[in-house]
Amino acid sequence: MxxxxxxxxxxxxxxxxxxxxxxxxxxxxxxxxxxxxxxxxxxxxxxxxxxxxxxxxxxxxxxxxxxxxxxxxxxxxxxxxxGKEMRHRLNASPTQPKRKAKAAAANINSLVDA
Missing domain, CATH: 4.10.520.10 (IHF-like DNA-binding proteins)
Known part of the structure; x- marks a missing residue:
């Protein structure tokens, strides 16, 4: 812009x-x-x-x-x-924040490995 x-x-x-x-x-x-x-x-x-x-x-x-x-x-x-808020705005996915997405992926991987 x-x-x-x-x-x-x-x-x-x-x-x-x-x-x-x-x-x-x-x-x-x-x-x-x-x-x-x-x-x-x-x-x-x-x-x-x-x-x-x-x-x-x-x-x-x-x-x-x-x-x-x-x-x-x-x-x-x-x-x-x-700034911190701008970084979060730029890096968060529209549906869920990346931290939650990584945690969900880790939980799925632990279930698959078991």
Whole structure:
């Protein structure tokens, strides 16, 4: 999903709000997260995930075309870690959670082996 699709979806779910206002809200959220990361802060959205910054130290790399050694400078890279609720939402089957499915499979295997 891209930002414009997010705005359209929010507009459908909230017909009392103007799409241009929703676009301003989405842009404000994204820019606030970006500004916080630029300062080196951590941004946590409960139930969704955490945005942070990780510093990579300087190293010697290789140019893939020529194979020559290249000095790569130190840099900061954004990282994202999903929240616990999001991981459960992504990994649970529609009918039952995976833990219960594994336990049921183990019970069936123990009955078959006996």
């Amino acid at each position: 891209i930002k414009s699709e997010l705005v359209q979806k929010l507009a459908k779910e909230n017909p009392h709000l103007y799409p241009r206002d929703l676009e301003k809200v989405v842009n404000a959220i994204v820019s606030t997260i970006g500004e916080a990361l630029a300062r080196g802060d951590r941004v946590e959205l409960r139930g969704f995930g955490t945005f942070g910054v990780k510093n990579r130290s300087a190293r010697t790399g290789r140019n893939p075309k020529t194979g020559d050694l290249v000095e790569v400078s130190e840099k900061a890279v954004p990282v994202f870690k999903t």
